[in-house]
Amino acid sequence: MRRGRATPSPRRPGGRAASRRAPRGTLGGGRAGAMLTSRTFLKRTRAGAVVKVVREHYLRDDIPCGADACPLCPVRPGQPLGLEARPSGAASSLCPGPHYLLPDTNLLLHQIDILEDPVIKNVIVLQTVLQEVRSRSAPVYKRIRDVIGNPEKHFYSFTNEHHRETYIQQEQGESSNDRNDRAIRVAVKWYSEHLKKIQNEENEDIQVIFLTNDRNNKEKALEEGITAYTCEEYIKSLIDNPDLVDRLACVSDEGKEIESGKIIFPEHIPLSKLQQGIKSGIYLQGTYRASRENYLEATVWVHGDAEENKEIIIQGLKHLNRAVHEDIVAVELLAKDEWVAPSSVVLQDDGQNEDDIEMEEEKENILKASVNKNMLRPTGKVVGIIKRNWRPFCGMLSKSQIKEARRHLFIPADRSIPRIRIETRQADKLEGQRIIVAIDGWPRNSRYPNGHFVKNLGSAGDKETETEVLLLEHDVPHQPFSQNVLSFLPKMPWSITEKDMKYREDLRHLYVCSVDPPGCTDIDDALHCREIENGNLEVGVHIADVSHFIRPGNALDEESARRGTTVYLCEKRIDMVPELLSSNLCSLRSNVDRLAFSCIWEMNQKAEILKTRFTKSIINSKASLTYAEAQMRIDSAAMNDDITVSLRGLNKLAKILKKKRIDNGALTLSSPEVRFHMDSETHDPIDLQTKELRETNSMVEEFMLLANVSVAQKIYDEFPEFALLRKHPAPPPSNYDILVKAAKSKNLEIKTDSAKALAESLDKAESPDFPYLNTLLRILTTRCMMQAVYFCSGMDSDFHHYGLASPIYTHFTSPIRRYADIIVHRLLAVAIGADSTYPELTDKHKLADLCKNLNYRHKMAQYAQRASVAFHTQLFFKTKGVVNEDAYILFVRRNAVVVLIPKYGLEGTVFFEEKDKPTPKLDYNSEVPSLTVEDTTLCVFDKVTVSVTLDASNIQHQKIRMELVEPKILASGVPAHLSTETSSNNEPEKKKKKLQQ
């Protein structure tokens, strides 16, 4: 406390003397142990103003050190402390005694893979470190939070910034980084002194080891008497776990770049300069997309709305300048005379060592040769990286030819990712295994980026391993649900309570039943239909009330929102919500009481809706039927029980509804769907067949569509700004070109000016001698369509659903497997007053972000599903050997044809061009379109016979290979099934017939 006196003449004593009172600390705050200080910092706002921000900051002296059974620290009831009293980490030769580890920020950022290893236990994570990690890398932050949350790992996060003895203020001339480093050292010191006090009582010697890779920091720590090691020193000292060394990230100290070997790449321009350059337009910012076929070529998609130079080609190693697929980069355009055309050459990187730079140059020259003048495109070079988008990559090890070598190249499964050099001592063990590798950095003098081994997934070709790979490669979150998430599940045994009955209608007396595919455990919809007094029909769609169990904002909700959708693979389901909900509490199984959200219509016999109402309800399903069972009940005249009558009513209405919808212009599309018959023991596919469609499938579908449309209308009326809807944009007319041309070649006309015209002309497109033609046309039409997407009604003006010919649409009927439906449920619940709202629900920007994630997850889930089908198809054909099958040509390409085998719903490409073989004479006619190979002309929809084999020559990329058997093409004369690649040969047979057409 300090008060000044300012009295000009001290001749006489002034009126009152300043009274001293107690300092403020004890007055403020409710706790005796808390002391107030404030943190002040300056920041620049986006508008350019400089503001001074002051935050209150309380210091306390009751923060426990985290060591279990520490007698000095106050015990917090109900909170398990992290660190073990007798640390049982891995034995280290550097530090034989029991010890805790305390890493600094950079170490945590770079070596998180090591810290996640079960061997590493008893780690103190300082708040300072956590905060820095959080601001620098969100993924690492999430990972470390998960590790801290795992009681097995004994990680403890110490709130050093709020501890009275470990809080420090930034000093004059000290940068905030230096301050944080000092704060970490102060905390280490505090720990070692604190632990000494415990030792006295227990006669045990627990040390705190400070881990840092920063040399200055380590020196300072040693000066201050702290035990400090670099991560490498410590990990290498672990006696029982030499394999951990492989997982060390090799980060070289910036600045100490002692150049070995010559510099290959130009330097990256620092970020601040890049930003200035982008502002002034010298550089362009964009997303880097490496070419899959050609490792020396990439394109950069420039951000922003500029019309020209949207897509920039980058060619040559030096110009690519260490950018990796998906990075955000800055590009400088080259002068016009240096522009190149996208090359059509396929180049695979197969160099093993660094010395072949000259060879690279040769290859680059190959690219430049044979360039057509008018094909030139804007070309540029990468000058700097704005944001790296590195993730862990799946792939396989390519063992170095040198014996006993420790540096090996890693070949990622994704061809757009460069090879990565890793250091490992277990190359023999890892050979032939699918492994995960993370990139650490890419020095200027290295041909390949440096990385480290993260995880071994298992041997390649193995079913579990491959499933894991495809989940990882499609970014499908598939880890088991964390404890935190599971803690929000209802406690078992669960039953409906009085409280749940509030706002709910009891519909248990209704004859509700569900119809699903066989083996379905997540039943999210059930139906009923009954006649009411006035002769009209009451139809109800009952959807599982998932939003009753998943409350907004909790960990369960966040995790479901992140997953976005359940992913169905051939033999596995990756749930969006934990199994207790998906297969039990939310699943509308028969003969149990379940909570539902019901949409009930009153319809007349012509299926016109007279009344619609929505209510939360309780139902008791009377039967869980499969499509086949339901169909059987409807068809067999002998059955006349309530459920069957209800089903017949539904079926009748559904037919009318479907007709109305089709008259409105809804499209009936077709895409071949396959089902595998699995061996019950080995889970290997033993047979493949396309899915069969029954009347009951379309019956359920019809009512789901109707419910979705009704709900969409209701939530949009209630929340014009925040309704989550689904739209399907009309495709641009040019998309249909291929369809129109293909139909024309069969003398059919397809009108594409409106959905209705399209639907009608598709219906008419029949050919008596070619019954499968209509299905083929519908498959082609599907390929012309745009992707349907979720969106927030306040952010868009076009709501139309093209495929369903509905002005408005949403997803309401599958909340167990789609997160969008949960949001729609919440909106609807608020609209009918059955539930309360929350701020995020009425924030259109948050909703738009959510939609973005959902659309991404849905797309990835689809890709993962396709990949899974492809993998199982491969397994299937592996056992079959060579199979000859009938197929139809779907597309004709410049050097290949795409064929469809209806029997398996399998699509494949037959190539006529390949390396090391003479290319047959190809003549492509883009008008028809047709391809003439030697003397055989192949047109769209031609029926051919292909042989199907599995090509396992590249273990990482096994694929189905198809070769043309019929019509035979006369060329080299190699028997079809013996050729390892896809070229086809021999005699034209049907050719003449085709030429006549």
Added chain:
Amino acid sequence: MASVVLSDAEKLYIIHGVQEDLRVDGRGCEDYRCAEVETDVVSNTSGSARVKLGHTDILVGVKAEMGTPKLEKPDEGYLEFFVDCSANATPEFEGRGGEELGTEIASTLYRIFSSEGSVDLKSLCINPGEHCWVLYVDVLLLECGGNLFDAISITVKAALFNTRIPKVRVLEDEEGSKEIELSDDPYDCIRLNVEDVPCIVTLNKIGYRHVVDATLQEEACSLASLLIAITSKGALTCMKKIGKGSLDPESIFEMMETGKKVGKSLHASLQKVLDEEESLGTTRQKVGFLG
């Protein structure tokens, strides 16, 4: 302005006392009351000070914000004054009651700071013609116990002394587009030189004599007073007569002389206290408003 109503007898008592160089609270005519000064009391300002002079209680906060220089002075920053009369001080200030007084004080402050050299305005310029620092000086009257102007000027000076303006650098690239960069060291800041910032000394004419630092009662006895702004070197930069009475030239000169003398020692002791407080650095325990 806040005022008290005195009976004739009370007034006579005060006037007679002054005549004898003995004031009601025991002071002589040229004595100031005991003042309490504390700086850095409002943490989210760039500089702040609180002064208690007898019952008069003033809080001043200075906020530095980036603005554009005035057209006629492209290479200078500027100061803006705003005076808020809290209704805590006197019920008369309630609603818009204090507005008139506030405007009067603010215009007086503009006047005394308008003289060249009171503050080095050039040092507030960041980038001529484009960016400069604008210092918003906000005065809050917490309590009125007489001699408002003096107390306010002392507080403003103390607050300006305490002001720390973050250092910014102007980066210019080849195209000439300018970017302002903020230094990330919070200790890296500009301090103002307040040596030439004047203080106001108000001299109240009571009977035949004049007093400095009048209390409310004394102000009620005074018909005319002279307000002069004095720098620490004793230079008189501004003068203003307040009140309805008149002053004869001779007593004006007399009052100016007294003002200069008192003003100089006022500056000296204020500077001493500020330096003392500064030397304590961050170890100083703040008193703030609960002390």
